[in-house]
Each structure stands twice: as structure tokens, then as C-alpha cells.
Amino acid sequence: MNAQDALVEYLLRLGDNALILGHRLSEWCGHSPALEEDLALSNVALDLIGQTQLWLNLAGEVEGRGRDADKLAYLRDARDFRNVLLVEQPNGDFAATMARQFYFDAWHYLLLHGLTGSTDPRIAEIAAKGLKEVTYHLERSQEWVLRLGDGTEESHRRMQSAVDDLWMYTGELFEGDEVDQVMVRDGIGPDPATLHEPWLGLVRATIEEATLTLPQPGWAQKGGKRGIHSEHLGYILADLQFLQRAYPNATW
Amino acid sequence: MIDSLTRPDPDQIRDWLGDVPDPEVPAVSVMDLGIVRDVQWQDSELVVAITPTYSGCPATSVIAFEIEAALRARGIDRLRIERRLSPPWTTDWITQEGRRRLEAYGIAPPAESAGGPSPFDRFLRKPLTIACPRCRSENTDRVSEFGSTPCKAQYRCRDCLEPFDYFKCI
Numbered sequence: 001m002n003a004q005d006a007l008v009e010y011l012l013r014l015g016d017n018a019l020i021l022g023h024r025l026s027e028w029c030g031h032s033p034a035l036e037e038d039l040a041l042s043n044v045a046l047d048l049i050g051q052t053q054l055w056l057n058l059a060g061e062v063e064g065r066g067r068d069a070d071k072l073a074y075l076r077d078a079r080d081f082r083n084v085l086l087v088e089q090p091n092g093d094f095a096a097t098m099a100r101q102f103y104f105d106a107w108h109y110l111l112l113h114g115l116t117g118s119t120d121p122r123i124a125e126i127a128a129k130g131l132k133e134v135t136y137h138l139e140r141s142q143e144w145v146l147r148l149g150d151g152t153e154e155s156h157r158r159m160q161s162a163v164d165d166l167w168m169y170t171g172e173l174f175e176g177d178e179v180d181q182v183m184v185r186d187g188i189g190p191d192p193a194t195l196h197e198p199w200l201g202l203v204r205a206t207i208e209e210a211t212l213t214l215p216q217p218g219w220a221q222k223g224g225k226r227g228i229h230s231e232h233l234g235y236i237l238a239d240l241q242f243l244q245r246a247y248p249n250a251t252w
Numbered sequence: 253m254i255d256s257l258t259r260p261d262p263d264q265i266r267d268w269l270g271d272v273p274d275p276e277v278p279a280v281s282v283m284d285l286g287i288v289r290d291v292q293w294q295d296s297e298l299v300v301a302i303t304p305t306y307s308g309c310p311a312t313s314v315i316a317f318e319i320e321a322a323l324r325a326r327g328i329d330r331l332r333i334e335r336r337l338s339p340p341w342t343t344d345w346i347t348q349e350g351r352r353r354l355e356a357y358g359i360a361p362p363a364e365s366a367g368g369p370s371p372f373d374r375f376l377r378k379p380l381t382i383a384c385p386r387c388r389s390e391n392t393d394r395v396s397e398f399g400s401t402p403c404k405a406q407y408r409c410r411d412c413l414e415p416f417d418y419f420k421c422i
């Protein structure tokens with residue numbers, strides 16, 4: 001794989017993770033358990049969509065085929081999406097949404113932190129911008145894991161099943177492939193495997209503090225990075241892309 | 253038409269931009285917030301560099317539009333707004349005047365300098381003491397990490413009982 005193709009792939013992964021999770025969070029808008037949470041989830045979604053624009057515009061620029069963030073978001077099919085499986089998992093209850101967010105935020109924080117030292121200055125500056133935002137996301141999702149885990153019997157039970165059910169989607173975050181090898185070789189991005197130890201450290205400490213039980217290592221579900229998705233992504237895209245598919249080039 | 257003899261100098265232009273309000277917090281100007289990073293003439297074209305507060309800040313394009321409109325009204329017809337991402341915006345760039353205006357408007361200004369320890373360095377952050385912009389009481393509670401916009405958190409005052417926004421450090 002040549003360096004340019006690998007970079008486009010890598011940028012699509014960064015952009016698609018933010019896009020799909022941002023979209024998932026936006027589904028809570030108007031449905032959250034409290035007004036404050038409605039605002040918070042929408043604001044986190046907004047940060048992620050903002051980051052999506054930066055990553056996907058850069059992906060399009062590097063690709064050089066005239067595609068911008070909008071074209072990439074609205075006009076690709078499920079097999080062309082490069083997000084990890086974790087972010088496309090359904091919102092479930094509030095505990096599932098916050099557990100998914102916590103797993104993702106802790107990893108996202110470490111990844112962006114690594115990318116601020118990228119040899120590609122365009123990547124380093126987007127990462128530095130996003131890192132400030134993600135610091136707040138992580139603080140908040142961590143607080144919710146603690147609050148629900150160490151809460152009532154009901155909230156504890158729900159948070160425990162959420163961290164258990166989503167656990168199998170976390171393995172993919174740390175698995176490198178050919179694209180990652182090129183990024184490491186060129187000093188563009190960190191080796192995903194190196195993020196695992198600090199990630200697990202924070203997750204373990206938080207889960208224990210929350211009086212929850214850390215799930216056992218087990219089989220990891222993966223494929224998103226290569227475009228092999230769960231059926232959920234198709235439904236997300238049907239919602240996300242409907243307008244542009246039904247009314248091509250519509251603007252407002 | 254502005255030529256090199258009559259064109260206003262960048263300090264004058266900064267002054268004018270001090271009258272352009274932020275679309276989401278109109279009590280402060282784009283200069284107060286530190287969004288305008290550079291103002292300079294490149295030959296006969298004026299280049300104004302701005303930076304977004306947050307990646308997804310929907311106000312950024314409105315701000316670019318407002319700046320352009322304000323400067324055109326001053327007779328500057330050749331101008332370009334440049335977007336800059338780096339160095340990333342920080343609340344440390346909010347001016348003293350900006351902080352004062354935020355507070356007078358009912359928004360508590362950022363309490364500490366940005367760039368504190370990462371969530372990985374300290375397991376649980378120490379809660380900040382945020383004074384109520386209305387009655388100055390420090391007996392306040394954080395309601396949510398996010399308020400009406402990503403740049404604000406929601407607090408409530410336990411003395412005067414009013415809810416208020418806090419402009420959080422970033």
C-alpha cells in the first residue's frame with residue numbers, strides 16, 4: 001500500500017469514527033433523561049461533527065479526487081466507511097450510551113494526544129484542537145460511569161451490563177494493520193497497540209471506583225476499520241444520507 | 253477604492269472589530285474573545301485571520317460574515333478571511349475587558365488558566381470554585397459539564413438560587 005492511499009484510509013477512519021458516534025449521539029436530541037443531558041449530548045455530538053469536517057476535508061484533499069467532507073459523509077456506502085464497530089452500536093439505555101462513550105473517549109483522548117506529535121502538521125493541528133474538546137468528553141463520560149455504577153441497585157445493574165456488553169468491541173481499537181504500519185513508519189500516528197496499556201489503566205481504575213467489575217478479556221469483534229460492519233451502520237446511513245440520496249445536491 | 257496611502261492601519265482595523273459582537277454571546281466582541289488572530293495588509297488586500305473556538309462551532313461562519321460586513325461598511329472592499337486552526341484557541345486569549353463583560357452579562361468567566369493536567373494524570377479533578385456572576389456567592393454547584401453551547405457549563409447558585417452559565421477553560 002502506498003503512503004498516500006494509507007493516509008487517506010487513516011484519515012477516513014479518524015473522520016468516520018467521529019461522524020458515526022456524533023450521529024449516534026444526535027439521536028438522543030429531544031429524548032434524554034433530563035434537559036441538561038440533552039444539551040450535553042448534543043454538544044458532544046457537535047464537537048464530533050466539527051472534528052469530522054476537519055478530518056474528512058483533509059481526507060478528500062489528500063485523495064485529490066474532488067471529494068470534500070460532505071461528499072464523503074453523504075455519498076459513500078456502508079462498505080466504504082472505516083469507523084470501528086464500537087461507535088455504531090445502538091444507544092441502548094443511558095448507561096449503554098455513557099459506557100460506549102467512556103470506552104471511546106479514553107481511547108480517543110490517547111489517540112489524539114499521540115497525533116499532536118504527528119510529522120504531518122495538518123494532522124497535528126486538528127488533533128491539538130480536538131484534544132481540548134475530548135478532554136471534556138472524557139471527564140463527563142467517566143463521571144457518568146462512576147455515578148451510575150456507584151449509584152442505585154438499578155443503575156449499577158444497568159451500567160454493569162453496559163460495560164460487559166460493549167467490551168467485545170474495544171479490542172478493535174488497539175489492533176494495528178497495514179495502514180497503521182505505514183503511519184507508524186512515517187511518524188504520522190501512534191501504534192494502536194501502545195494505547196492499550198494506558199487505556200486499560202484508566203478503564204480499570206474507573207470501573208473499580210464505580211464498584212463495577214472489569215469484564216474479562218475475551219473474543220474481540222472487529223472489521224469496521226476494513227469496512228466490514230454490523231447491520232446497524234446501514235440503518236444509520238439510511239437516516240444520515242436520506243436527504244442527499246433522495247434530493248441530490250440539496251442545500252439549505 | 254483604498255490605496256496604500258489611505259488604507260487604515262491594522263490597529264485602526266482592530267479597533268473597528270472591537271465593535272463586532274460574538275453572535276452567540278453578543279456582550280463580548282470578537283476581539284474580546286481572541287478569535288481574531290491577525291490583521292494585515294498583503295499588498296492591496298486585507299487579510300483577517302480568525303480561529304474557531306470549537307471545531308464544530310456553528311458561529312465561526314457567522315463571525316467571518318459579520319467581520320466582512322463590518323469592514324466593507326468601512327470602505328474596505330478587498331478583503332479575505334483566513335481560517336486558522338493552529339495554535340488552537342484557548343480561553344486564556346479572552347481579554348480582561350472580555351472577562352469583565354462576560355460577568356456583567358451573567359456568564360462566569362473562565363476560572364483558571366487552560367492546559368491543566370489531563371484526565372489521565374489525576375483520577376478525579378478537583379471541582380472548581382465558580383462565583384455566581386449575580387450575587388458573587390461561591391456557594392455554587394455544577395449542574396452539567398455542557399451548557400447552551402459547547403464552550404459553557406451550567407451552574408446554579410445555592411444562595412440566590414439563579415442558574416447561570418460558566419465559560420469553561422479550554
Ligand SMILES: [Zn+2]
Nearest residue numbers: 384387409412
Ligand atoms: Zn448567586
